[in-house]
Amino acid sequence: MDNSILKSHLEKVATGVFDNRDEGSVYVAQQIASLIKEKNKLNKPTLLGLATGSTPLLVYKELIRIHREEGLTFKNVITFNLDEYFPMAPEDSHSYHMFMWESFFAHIDIDSSNVHIPKGTLSLQEVEAYCLAYDSKIQSLGGLDIQVLGIGRSGHIGFNEPGSLPTDRTRLVNLNRITIDDASQDFGGAENVPTKAITMGVKTILQAKRIFLLAWGNGKADVVRQAAEGAMTADVPASFLQQHSDCLFVLDTMAASRLSRFETPWLIGECEWDSKMQKKAIIWLSKQSGKPILKLTESDYKTWGLNALLKKFGSAYDLNIETHNILQQTITGWPGGKPGSDDKTRPERSEPFPKRVLVFSPHPDDDVISMGGTLIRLAEQKHEVHVAYQTSGNIAVFDDDALRFTDFAKAFAHKFGVSVDQFDALHKDITSHLVANSGNGNAYDKVLSVKGLIRQGEATAACRYSGVKEENIHFLDLPFYETGNVKKKPLSSADVDIIVDLLRRVQPHQIFAAGDLQDPHGTHAVCLKAIFEALKVVKSDDWASDCWVWLYRGAWQEWDIEDIEMAVPISPDELMKKRKAIFKHQSQKDEPVFPGKDKREFWQRAEDRNRATARCMIS
Structure with a gap:
């Protein structure tokens, strides 16, 4: 983990930055396992709020490992999931009910009666009372000890889309277009994604004693920065986590890359000026000022907060020339190395050739x-x-393309007399499946x-x-x-x-x-x-x-x-x-x-x- 767990003066929530998602997931799983062990010794239940999707999968995988190899028991654990699509049958392959059992619950010794996942089969008339009862059940058991969250591109937590408020409890919501688009690949098209969901509310989430928000990859970097460094706003519901007293953003290096202490550390405080940081800062300065590197002046360095770089390395002219040369030396028309050349300043070595x-x-x-x-x-x-x-x-590959190529192969076989009878049977087998299972060809x-x-x-x-x-x-x-x-x-x-x-x-x-x-x-x-x-x-x-x-x-x-x-x-x-x-x-x-x-x-x-x-x- 980089710089341990800390909060810079621009971050309004504690962040733990790990080298990769594996390490971050193991850390969260170990925190959960430790709490379960402590409460098991006291014969008290542990209440966990759980998320779905790819983000927490490695957390569940590590908890399964701890259960199997270290004997951690979940018999005294009670879980409440964040959300479920609506309408959605529990046996549907897209349901979060199915996801949780396949990814986690089926592999541990949890009592099925202690598993709570919002129901996607309710009538509209039943939803309000059900949601009130969901929140009441959590509170009657003493509240969530740990809540695990992911974060959507729209800044949502659970399915609390932009516009959600800290006063919102568990309820039925309409899904944001961004959320539907992101789910469309799993559903075979946006038109197949449910437009509604039942979600635990922001208020319910904030009442958890401890919260871990997990985010992996560059794709989450912008929204992580908004949630961690921006103002608390309904436009980014995850930003409301800033008001929680024990919330940790668990990030890999890519998800953390837009945080100011990584993107522009020279604007926060003392900076370790190695060659990479120097290059990064001068390229940033060139973009901010709108000037080519060779035209940057001492005034530009001072205006944009890079006085320390000037002080350490000397004149703007020298810094500009050095950085320009470093960038220039990365450019080559010989990606395999240029034979017979002096390769000291080239990206690739000249020999051996050919490679x-x-x-x-x-x-x-x-x-x-x-x-x-x-x-x-x-x-x-x-x-x-x-x-x-x-x-x-x-x-x-679309099913229609598979059908088209199968038809071509049949015509090819007939044209050239290649085992026609045998091929006709194969053609009929494949095409009949595609016709009978529209949109589900990959099942065969x-x-x-x-x-x-x-x-x-x-x-x-x-x-x-x-x-x-x-x-x-x-x-x-x-x-x-x-x-x-x-x-x-x-x-x-x-x-x-x-x-x-x-x-x-x-x-x-x-x-x-x-x-x-x-x-x-x-x-x-x-x-x-x-x-x-x-x-x-x-x-x-x-x-x-x-x-x-x-x-x-x-x-x-x-x-x-x-x-x-x-x-x-x-x-x-x-x-x-x-x-x-x-x-x-x-x-x-x-x-x-x-x-x-x-x-x-x-x-x-x-x-x-x-x-x-x-x-x-x-x-």
């Missing part, structure tokens, strides 16, 4: 979307380029196989167009992904072993892996973890000592300028070639199944981010 390059792509299109220009350049410069697609990406493994083949074909076409040899294209189909739905299996040794085997076969000099971890369902983060775990296994291999690892971004987020270590400029012609490589992924064109919060197509996102980065780099 064996292994590009990992979490999904079958992340490579060309996020580093297509670099990929093309590496192939053109005669490096031995391999591309490894870590997952099949099969759930990100043969449909998933068709979708996987669609994405393989697209990836192969994109690689071929980019100059990658077909024998160097690897489809890993990591097992953790193959569930047929958004919820994936935990990463296992089987996944890591597949990557270890590929690394040892290719023995790369360069590895490129996706470092943008904001994809909606967390696949990128799992895939990157799998690579890191595999690298631990092979680190003592002879070839590994001469292997460099680069992380690329682009599909879901871009690197901040101060974090870029290699920038590869591409010409307008190369940009068009990258765009055409992306277009080979036709199933993801126009309207992908999982577009995320950004409504632009992937090629548009990539180009807009590339241009914005280029403008900043040359300013």
Whole structure:
């Protein structure tokens, strides 16, 4: 955890910043387990307020581990969940009732009568009395000892959307459009998301003795800053947590990145001026003043609160030149290193040449979307380029596309007389399932196989167009992904072993892996973890000592300028070639199944981010 648990003078709530969500989740789980143990010794019940969604999943996983391996009993624990969609049957796969039992309750020894989850099957006439009784039950048992929260992009806690007040108790609410959009991927479209929910109110939440709000990833950074540093306002209901006497925001480094003590620590107090912080501050100053780095003056430094930097390092001129040179040296047209050159100031070493390059792509299109220009350049410069697609990406194909390709395959078989009778039976099997299970094709493994083949074909076409040899294209189909739905299996040794085997076969000099971890369902983060775990296994291999690892971004987020270590400029012609490589992924064109919060197509996102980065780099 960074700087332990503290509250800077701009933060109005205590924050604990951890290196990653795993560490933060373990911390919260241990706090909960400690309280349960204490109260069990006193033969008193522990009342927990629980959240749903992906945010608290690792907390529940750790509590399950403590139960199984350390003997923690939940027999004296009473739980109250924050919310439930309305209307919603408990047996529905989208219900929070189902989520909680599958993710937590079924794996511990809790008494089912001690589990309370708002009912989504009530009539409208029953809701008000039910909600009053829900709050009364909590209070009659002595109130919640711990409440676990997530935070929505709109700043909601539970389903307390913008406009909610600290006086609100448990009630039926209308869901915000942002909340519906965020849930649309799990429901197969916004039109399928319930528009209402029953939620524990802000007042009910604030009455808990202790509160943990969990937030992970860059996508939550802006709203975390508003909730922690902004004014208390109904526009950001999570900001009302500032008035609680024992509330802790539990964040990973990315979710905390917009807090002032991380984004602009020089504005808060004393700052440790290492080279990275110096570069970060001067880039910030350039943006704030609207001036190129080389035109910054001593007056600019003083006006924007960087007197300490001037005092420590000397004149503005020297600082500007040094920072400009550092940024300039990250720009190279030779991502694999320029042979026969003096590489002291270049991002990549010149030798060996050519290099064996292994590009990992979490999904079958992340490579060309996020580093297509670099990929093309590496192939053109005669490096031995391999591309490894870590997952099949099969759930990100519409059923209609699967049906269309199945029809094509049937016509192909008939045209060329390829086992026609056998193929007709297979065609009938697949198409009848798709027709009978509209919108639920992924429930059938043969449909998933068709979708996987669609994405393989697209990836192969994109690689071929980019100059990658077909024998160097690897489809890993990591097992953790193959569930047929958004919820994936935990990463296992089987996944890591597949990557270890590929690394040892290719023995790369360069590895490129996706470092943008904001994809909606967390696949990128799992895939990157799998690579890191595999690298631990092979680190003592002879070839590994001469292997460099680069992380690329682009599909879901871009690197901040101060974090870029290699920038590869591409010409307008190369940009068009990258765009055409992306277009080979036709199933993801126009309207992908999982577009995320950004409504632009992937090629548009990539180009807009590339241009914005280029403008900043040359300013």
